Amino acid sequence: MFFRALLTFLLTLWLTSQPLYSQVRGTIVGPGAERYPIAISPLRNLGAGEDAGRLSEGIADIIARDLELSGWFRILDRSAYIEDPQKSGITLGNFDFRDWSVIGAEGLAKGGFNLGGDELAVELRLFDVYQAKQIVGKKYAGKAKEFRRIAHKFADEIIFQFTGVPGVFNTRIAYVSNAGGRFKQVYIAHLDGSERIQVTKDPTINLFPSWSPDGRSIFYSTYGYRERAPGLYLFNLFTGKDTKFLSGGGLNLGGKWSPDGKFVAMSLERQGNVDIYLLDTTGKIVRRLTEDPAIEVSPAWSPDGGRLAFVSSRSGSPQIYVLELANGKARRLTYTGGYNTSPSWSPAGDKIAYTGRAGGRFQIFTIAAQGGDAQQLTSNSADNEDPSWSPDGRYLAFTSNRKGRYQLYLMQASGENQQRLTGSGGDDTNPSWSPRLE
């Protein structure tokens, strides 16, 4: 009964979108280039009702925030906009481009919405102000509460038009926060902090969320009650169901799905030794991957699934190693600094980001997966830790205590444009960036 209701609900919720018009790919802009000045107009209310939910500005605000975070755009201040968004036209020929060129806009996003009951229809267009033409237009339909998702999708579309790769703003970040009380709990939120979901609630320590490659579920480690050492649990975002993957026998830490979803790599404490193991999807151990008496933790899959970066203290200090799964051979990757941990493999496979200790503080570095010189991406008198790549490989999420408590930050893979994402009042750590969610 419940399932039928759910299915009906799903069908009615299905978002539709059709391209209105699509013409040229715009100029490609990149990090370091001058930011492209763009105006994001509040949307025109095309319906009869009042805009009680402030969708007109709400949708424009989300698009502007996403484009700002992307690092490629300069958002022109809304107070400078000349035309009245509730009176001006939203299609080519029905507004004056000079109202926008005069304030310095080279790009312009504008559109309208119609809210009938709970049904929301939105149309959004991107214009090239200098050439006075439309670059792309999209129509979206959904429920009123989906306005954020619609705005994120159009921001991703704008970034696609300018760079040839869609943006990553319709993704989520899973992380850990103690803002809600005494214990660390697992949360999932959009990059802008909206639509936050609390995954765990029990009064215990919860750590290390990590997404499945299909974006349907996350692993996390939690201290139980009967079994006192942390076990690995799997939370399904579809169903809200939480299942035990592995527990007992010592620490069961930080499960990571292989890119093909067929295996899980994780660190297990067995007989006083912490090593990395390969498990199948039922939690059965397939193979022990490290046998050293030293500490071995934090496996990170290469995108081709053939290698694992991990941390080992076998040299006397924690360093990053790369294990070839085909022959079981591991080679050391980091040689600079006495503390290198938490590796994260870039989606293109060329780089590994990690946390390293420099000058008594912890910083984010990247290094070529084949080895080479490390590049330090963060540097200030604070700690920057736990890097996690965006699914397009253009950004890293990480945690930093540069403003006191640990908060989540975003930067471009070059280290440029570092911006704060969260400000919960507690400590926000262990970010894990979802795959693309469509």
Add this chain to the structure above:
Amino acid sequence: MVDRLRVSLYGMMFFAFLALTGCPPPATTKPEAPPPAPPQPTARESAPAGRAAPSPSSLEAARRGTTPAPSPLNDIYFDFDKYDLKTEARGTLKANAGWLKANPAARVEIEGHCDERGTNEYNLALGAKRAQAAKDYLVTLGISKERLSTISYGEELPVCKEQNEGCWQKNRRARFVIVSAKPAS
């Protein structure tokens, strides 16, 4: 042009879930959720030092919002990123072994802890190594390994929360919690 904006079933189901419940998915409840905790002696009411009386783990103490009870067994301390036993720690462990011999019914859980610096996951493993090092030494001193268990809390349960070496040193510890005053059955 291919419609790049078609939304997957997954995305829809996710949002349907949110919409259906009108709120985030229910927070998870573990199958092993505890029965109501029996009243525990506070630090002030605990048995005098030297007597074998069970005390709560650091995690249980944190759940109750209390500080860990004093123990007849002393903590030992470690250097940053190290789990080898310093001379002073060996001395403390010898004293602890003496107490354990005098109280043969007591069973102990050794907690490994770290300071806040560094990576959470690595620190959990480091805490496990610290607890194991303490256990191994107690075994060499003649304590049955059946009486000793280990657990790591990494950097998750500090006793001191300031950011300075004095505080960090207090957190880099192994703690000895009497879990039972009865012999193992």
